[in-house]
Amino acid sequence: MNEKRIRLPLTRETARTLRAGETVLLTGSIYTGRDAAHKRLIQLLDEGKPLPIDVKDQVIYYVGPAPASPGHAVGSAGPTTSYRMDSYAPRLIELGLTGMIGKGKRNQAVIDAMKRYGAVYFGAVGGAAALIARRIKKSEVVCYEDLGSEAIHRFEIEDFPAIVLIDSEGGNLYETGPAAYRAEIEDEAQ
Amino acid sequence: MREIPSSVIREAAVRLIYEASYRIGPDIEAAIRAGIGRERSAAARGVLEQIAESYEIARAESVAICQDTGMAVFFFEIGQEVHIIGPFEEAVNDAVREAYRDGYLRKSVVAEPMFERVNTGDNTPAVIHMRLVPGDRIHILFTPKGFGSENMSRIRMFPPAAGVEGMKRFVIETVAEAGPNPCPPVIVGVGVGGTFEQAALTAKRMTARPVGSHNADPRYAALEDELLAAINRLGVGPAGIGGATTALAVNIDYRPTHIAGMPVAVNMCCHCARHAETTL
Numbered sequence: 210m211n212e213k214r215i216r217l218p219l220t221r222e223t224a225r226t227l228r229a230g231e232t233v234l235l236t237g238s239i240y241t242g243r244d245a246a247h248k249r250l251i252q253l254l255d256e257g258k259p260l261p262i263d264v265k266d267q268v269i270y271y272v273g274p275a276p277a278s279p280g281h282a283v284g285s286a287g288p289t290t291s292y293r294m295d296s297y298a299p300r301l302i303e304l305g306l307t308g309m310i311g312k313g314k315r316n317q318a319v320i321d322a323m324k325r326y327g328a329v330y331f332g333a334v335g336g337a338a339a340l341i342a343r344r345i346k347k348s349e350v351v352c353y354e355d356l357g358s359e360a361i362h363r364f365e366i367e368d369f370p371a372i373v374l375i376d377s378e379g380g381n382l383y384e385t386g387p388a389a390y391r392a393e394i395e396d397e398a399q
Numbered sequence: 400m401r402e403i404p405s406s407v408i409r410e411a412a413v414r415l416i417y418e419a420s421y422r423i424g425p426d427i428e429a430a431i432r433a434g435i436g437r438e439r440s441a442a443a444r445g446v447l448e449q450i451a452e453s454y455e456i457a458r459a460e461s462v463a464i465c466q467d468t469g470m471a472v473f474f475f476e477i478g479q480e481v482h483i484i485g486p487f488e489e490a491v492n493d494a495v496r497e498a499y500r501d502g503y504l505r506k507s508v509v510a511e512p513m514f515e516r517v518n519t520g521d522n523t524p525a526v527i528h529m530r531l532v533p534g535d536r537i538h539i540l541f542t543p544k545g546f547g548s549e550n551m552s553r554i555r556m557f558p559p560a561a562g563v564e565g566m567k568r569f570v571i572e573t574v575a576e577a578g579p580n581p582c583p584p585v586i587v588g589v590g591v592g593g594t595f596e597q598a599a600l601t602a603k604r605m606t607a608r609p610v611g612s613h614n615a616d617p618r619y620a621a622l623e624d625e626l627l628a629a630i631n632r633l634g635v636g637p638a639g640i641g642g643a644t645t646a647l648a649v650n651i652d653y654r655p656t657h658i659a660g661m662p663v664a665v666n667m668c669c670h671c672a673r674h675a676e677t678t679l
């Protein structure tokens with residue numbers, strides 16, 4: 210496969226060049242966050258307070274890794290289902306977040322925000338968690354340590370395998386991929 | 400009467416947790432590899448290759464196949480001639496506590512579901528299902544369950560008139576609507592009949608039936624094949640990005656039910672359908 214190599218941080222300009230269906234290898238640093246951390250971030254915004262992380266040009270990986278065993282930076286670390294972050298994501302995209310990594314469908318509000326501001330939704334392969342963990346070279350807690358595995362971490366990643374699921378023009382591999390397969394088998398049946 | 404100390408149950412449970420969490424079943428791994436040959440798109444093949452490679456890494460390094468190491472679900476079949484010495488549930492929960500801590504498995508359980516949602520910190524309590532059977536042995540099946548796929552599961556209380564067609568439509572619809580969320584390729588556990596809770600429990604038990612096996616009743620076996628083919632025509636594909644391999648298996652079982660009903664439960668399970676069993 211010919212993957213596109215991308216260096217992070219991810220600017221809006223670069224984000225806008227990516228197209229649904231492209232396979233990429235990401236290198237650089239990313240943040241992690243799941244439901245509980247997102248809830249806290251949005252609460253801060255609601256109170257008019259600053260965020261503990263600057264999300265501009267950043268990528269958030271929806272993940273709650275397993276504990277690291279000796280000799281590893283992280284334990285197994287595949288994506289969690291993204292829709293649980295849908296009610297929070299548009300606010301962060303508005304603030305400059307350019308990428309999200311997860312798995313599963315997103316709602317229209319997220320897609321609209323991605324189109325408006327220029328952001329990408331990447332997919333990592335659910336259940337390929339041991340392989341993905343090998344591409345994470347360093348991990349440190351940034352904030353919300355009390356949340357354990359759900360704390361916001363900064364990961365240093367190298368050649369992290371991902372697929373562009375939804376692009377900044379609304380192109381959606383979850384729609385076009387299955388439709389293309391169905392069209393192919395229908396053609397053959399005729 | 401055969402005496403089995405609860406410590407023996409605890410030790411067996413610890414071993415099962417490690418085995419299930421690090422080593423995918425050969426039936427599932429073979430089905431994933433077979434899928435690679437069937438996919439036409441490089442991206443779909445790439446997904447299956449990543450999954451197969453990840454299984455290998457997990458096994459070689461004794462790390463979790465998936466970071467969501469699930470709620471710890473156990474099915475016990477206890478021979479009625481067994482006398483367990485010592486507290487049974489405590490032994491099982493101790494096993495969970497020990498294995499999830501020492502095995503670097505994620506703790507994913509909150510004590511109360513609506514108000515505080517505070518993590519119990521040790522992945523307890525286990526979910527324990529039990530049946531008393533003849534004999535003097537104990538059979539343990541451990542089948543941890545992640546919630547990416549658990550959340551996509553459904554149950555419906557059909558009227559009998561819904562029949563086979565109603566059941567088929569419901570199963571296919573459930574998989575189609577789940578789409579990429581439950582980490583396809585999936586294993587679809589289906590329980591038909593019984594009561595509300597029995598249908599669900601039967602469906603759960605079916606997620607641990609080996610890929611490639613069939614129901615002993617030829618009518619149900621034929622339904623399994625038919626539904627698997629129909630689901631794989633949906634095109635959801637590996638990781639939901641489009642392709643031939645949406646499900647690896649549809650495993651169906653039934654229970655006697657009431658004259659007025661036909662419950663159908665669909666328990667969705669990801670390709671990481673982890674399970675391990677032993678007999679004491």
Ligand code: SF4
Pocket residue numbers: 287288289335336465466467468544545546547548549580581582669670671
């Ligand atoms: S659904 Fe299964 S493979 Fe996907 S994240 Fe959850 S446990 Fe892992």
